[in-house]
Amino acid sequence: MTQSTARFMAMKGAGYYSKATTGAKHVIDGAVPLVLDALGRMKLADDGSVFRAADMGAADGGTSIDLWRKVLRAVRIRAPSRPIEMVYTDLPRNDFAQVFRVIHGQTDIASYLPEIDNLYVFAAGTSFHNAIFPPASLHFGFSATASHYIARTPCNIPNHVHMVGATGAEREAYVAQGRADWERLLMARAQELVPGGRLCLLNFGIDEAGRYLGHTGGASMFDTFDRLWRGLVEDGMIIRQEYENTNFPQVYRTIDEFVAPLQDRTSPVYRAGLRLEHVETRVLRCPYAREFERHGDAAAFARAYIPTLRSWSEPTFEAGLAPARLAEERERILDEFYGRYQALVERTPQDHAMDYVHVHLICAKEEG
Amino acid sequence: MTQSTARFMAMKGAGYYSKATTGAKHVIDGAVPLVLDALGRMKLADDGSVFRAADMGAADGGTSIDLWRKVLRAVRIRAPSRPIEMVYTDLPRNDFAQVFRVIHGQTDIASYLPEIDNLYVFAAGTSFHNAIFPPASLHFGFSATASHYIARTPCNIPNHVHMVGATGAEREAYVAQGRADWERLLMARAQELVPGGRLCLLNFGIDEAGRYLGHTGGASMFDTFDRLWRGLVEDGMIIRQEYENTNFPQVYRTIDEFVAPLQDRTSPVYRAGLRLEHVETRVLRCPYAREFERHGDAAAFARAYIPTLRSWSEPTFEAGLAPARLAEERERILDEFYGRYQALVERTPQDHAMDYVHVHLICAKEEG
Numbered sequence: 169m170t171q172s173t174a175r176f177m178a179m180k181g182a183g184y185y186s187k188a189t190t191g192a193k194h195v196i197d198g199a200v201p202l203v204l205d206a207l208g209r210m211k212l213a214d215d216g217s218v219f220r221a222a223d224m225g226a227a228d229g230g231t232s233i234d235l236w237r238k239v240l241r242a243v244r245i246r247a248p249s250r251p252i253e254m255v256y257t258d259l260p261r262n263d264f265a266q267v268f269r270v271i272h273g274q275t276d277i278a279s280y281l282p283e284i285d286n287l288y289v290f291a292a293g294t295s296f297h298n299a300i301f302p303p304a305s306l307h308f309g310f311s312a313t314a315s316h317y318i319a320r321t322p323c324n325i326p327n328h329v330h331m332v333g334a335t336g337a338e339r340e341a342y343v344a345q346g347r348a349d350w351e352r353l354l355m356a357r358a359q360e361l362v363p364g365g366r367l368c369l370l371n372f373g374i375d376e377a378g379r380y381l382g383h384t385g386g387a388s389m390f391d392t393f394d395r396l397w398r399g400l401v402e403d404g405m406i407i408r409q410e411y412e413n414t415n416f417p418q419v420y421r422t423i424d425e426f427v428a429p430l431q432d433r434t435s436p437v438y439r440a441g442l443r444l445e446h447v448e449t450r451v452l453r454c455p456y457a458r459e460f461e462r463h464g465d466a467a468a469f470a471r472a473y474i475p476t477l478r479s480w481s482e483p484t485f486e487a488g489l490a491p492a493r494l495a496e497e498r499e500r501i502l503d504e505f506y507g508r509y510q511a512l513v514e515r516t517p518q519d520h521a522m523d524y525v526h527v528h529l530i531c532a533k534e535e536g
Numbered sequence: 537m538t539q540s541t542a543r544f545m546a547m548k549g550a551g552y553y554s555k556a557t558t559g560a561k562h563v564i565d566g567a568v569p570l571v572l573d574a575l576g577r578m579k580l581a582d583d584g585s586v587f588r589a590a591d592m593g594a595a596d597g598g599t600s601i602d603l604w605r606k607v608l609r610a611v612r613i614r615a616p617s618r619p620i621e622m623v624y625t626d627l628p629r630n631d632f633a634q635v636f637r638v639i640h641g642q643t644d645i646a647s648y649l650p651e652i653d654n655l656y657v658f659a660a661g662t663s664f665h666n667a668i669f670p671p672a673s674l675h676f677g678f679s680a681t682a683s684h685y686i687a688r689t690p691c692n693i694p695n696h697v698h699m700v701g702a703t704g705a706e707r708e709a710y711v712a713q714g715r716a717d718w719e720r721l722l723m724a725r726a727q728e729l730v731p732g733g734r735l736c737l738l739n740f741g742i743d744e745a746g747r748y749l750g751h752t753g754g755a756s757m758f759d760t761f762d763r764l765w766r767g768l769v770e771d772g773m774i775i776r777q778e779y780e781n782t783n784f785p786q787v788y789r790t791i792d793e794f795v796a797p798l799q800d801r802t803s804p805v806y807r808a809g810l811r812l813e814h815v816e817t818r819v820l821r822c823p824y825a826r827e828f829e830r831h832g833d834a835a836a837f838a839r840a841y842i843p844t845l846r847s848w849s850e851p852t853f854e855a856g857l858a859p860a861r862l863a864e865e866r867e868r869i870l871d872e873f874y875g876r877y878q879a880l881v882e883r884t885p886q887d888h889a890m891d892y893v894h895v896h897l898i899c900a901k902e903e904g
Contacts, residue, residue, distance in 0.1 A: 253670065255658065260642055261633050261636075261642075262633060263633060265628060265629050268629075268630075268661025269629065274628055274629075286670070289660065290659060291658065291659045291661070293637075293639070294656070302621065302656055
């Protein structure tokens with residue numbers, strides 16, 4: 169992917185994302201106690217003023233619906249008089265119609281809207297690297313499995329498709345981009361949060377043991393992506409330049425990289441009053457691999473597993489293809505690619521699992 | 537269309553709407569002085585508090601972009617310290633991604649966003665018949681060519697596709713639905729507006745001379761729609777029940793119907809403090825018919841004219857078709873329908889024009 173296309177990246181629309189990502193929903197549901205604790209530590213005057221919450225990088229809003237049901241109900245119970253504004257954000261191309269269809273009860277997902285009165289739902293198409301809200305107008309921010317997207321890819325990675333496989337100068341360039349974007353993201357939130365506001369971030373990252381998404385011992389998912397995509401070059405289906413132009417616009421950060429701007433007293437983020445309240449790492453076993461352990465049917469595993477990978481990875485591989493390729497050609501290449509991945513999973517099912525590795529952070533904006 | 541499908545109605549997406557509706561943009565651009573005057577009458581303290589504006593029923597936001605450029609710049613000039621929140625609203629299925637792509641400069645439409653600082657853009661998928669915002673949190677509301685959509689069709693119109701062709705009990709049912717929805721729309725805005733806030737509504741309606749959209753002397757556009765759709769029954773392409781199930785979910789109101797709740801001191805809207813500041817009717821000559829008068833090429837006129845009709849009417853005809861019809865079948869029927877319309881325009885160009893007839897209203901929420 170080239171730099172200019174990074175800002176157009178979005179998850180597959182029409183509900184494909186939340187249907188195919190049951191693991192992402194499990195991660196969020198597992199964080200409910202942590203998030204409710206953070207809300208519980210907030211002062212919440214029942215003074216009739218607007219309480220504004222945000223889900224940033226929310227895709228179609230399906231994976232977080234049950235978390236927000238609990239959080240918004242908790243707000244309603246503690247502050248019956250306060251209107252609540254709930255804002256879903258993502259990049260402009262995101263399927264926001266699907267967000268509104270989910271929330272307004274036009275899908276088979278049970279919305280929280282009928283359960284909570286005086287609640288107003290909005291969306292924003294502003295990148296979370298920029299200011300989404302006016303200063304001091306956000307009470308409670310949340311973002312799950314989104315902050316690893318960087319604003320632009322700093323360079324091509326010549327020998328891999330993801331920064332976890334990059335080395336030397338390219339690795340450093342991605343780490344630096346990740347650091348800069350993380351500080352921009354936190355600074356924007358530090359400005360937007362009211363004093364005493366909370367920010368809950370569930371981030372893809374690298375844990376104490378060096379584990380990250382799809383890489384928790386055994387084969388590594390991103391290495392598999394890389395090997396199969398490279399295979400299309402060897403078989404003449406794509407050209408070498410397309411392989412090199414294919415780079416996930418993502419950075420997986422270490423715990424130290426996550427907490428640095430929140431603990432270094434000289435950092436702009438710290439000086440803006442954003443403080444770390446809690447950090448922990450969590451590993452969630454791939455739900456499809458777990459199912460496979462139960463049923464042992466490799467073909468069924470492969471059939472279920474590929475759509476979850478495809479839901480978030482396809483836009484990156486598509487963006488790597490030459491702009492001159494026709495729509496049908498792109499579709500054929502991508503179908504072949506994921507078809508090969510599925511066949512590989514069926515042949516060697518034990519080598520595949522998209523275990524989730526998260527670094528959960530809770531931050532507070534200093535009072536007054 | 538049946539009642540249950542009314543809430544799913546939305547304009548055609550992906551920018552089709554604003555590209556095909558140059559007339560709708562002319563209507564809005566023509567109202568700029570009226571709208572700026574309304575803003576000019578507002579007190580606008582430069583006190584750093586959020587100023588919230590809304591474009592309700594905005595479709596893809598393209599037709600109103602130049603109006604908002606002027607309105608938001610005027611706010612910025614008078615109140616440099618105030619953050620501005622700009623909210624685009626429409627039904628959940630609306631193409632909100634296109635709204636954000638327009639505003640964030642990802643289309644060929646010039647956005648106002650780079651010209652105005654401290655500006656935050658949002659969307660809402662809440663019907664304008666309901667509360668979109670918390671009480672007293674909206675400063676400036678605007679809606680163009682949208683309020684004729686009713687929340688549900690009260691009944692089928694057996695002998696026409698639009699309420700302007702209905703008679704007797706069916707006509708009364710539509711008028712009553714239009715009255716109820718208009719009061720709901722105004723009541724919702726009366727609650728949301730701050731004291732001194734303004735509401736600018738450019739409404740399709742029926743003027744002093746009985747004129748309405750596509751009916752300003754000579755042949756009537758909705759009669760043509762009706763005759764051609766009925767023709768598909770006669771030719772066996774659709775069944776009679778599909779014709780009967782096809783009803784525009786629209787009511788064109790008279791001036792009296794528009795102003796009644798704003799002038800009747802016993803009405804809930806009046807009691808809620810919403811006042812009429814200004815009313816006028818405007819007729820805008822169909823831009824395609826005007827072009828035809830210049831160039832005289834009937835085929836070119838027909839080719840240009842049909843897409844503008846199709847951009848807003850197709851969802852209604854599609855909704856009339858039996859749910860059991862397959863996608864390809866629906867497409868074939870609709871292509872045949874609009875193809876016949878195009879051929880008719882080419883044969884009798886002088887009988888066709890979609891002249892716009894609007895009733896412009898400016899309302900103010902009473903101070904304190």
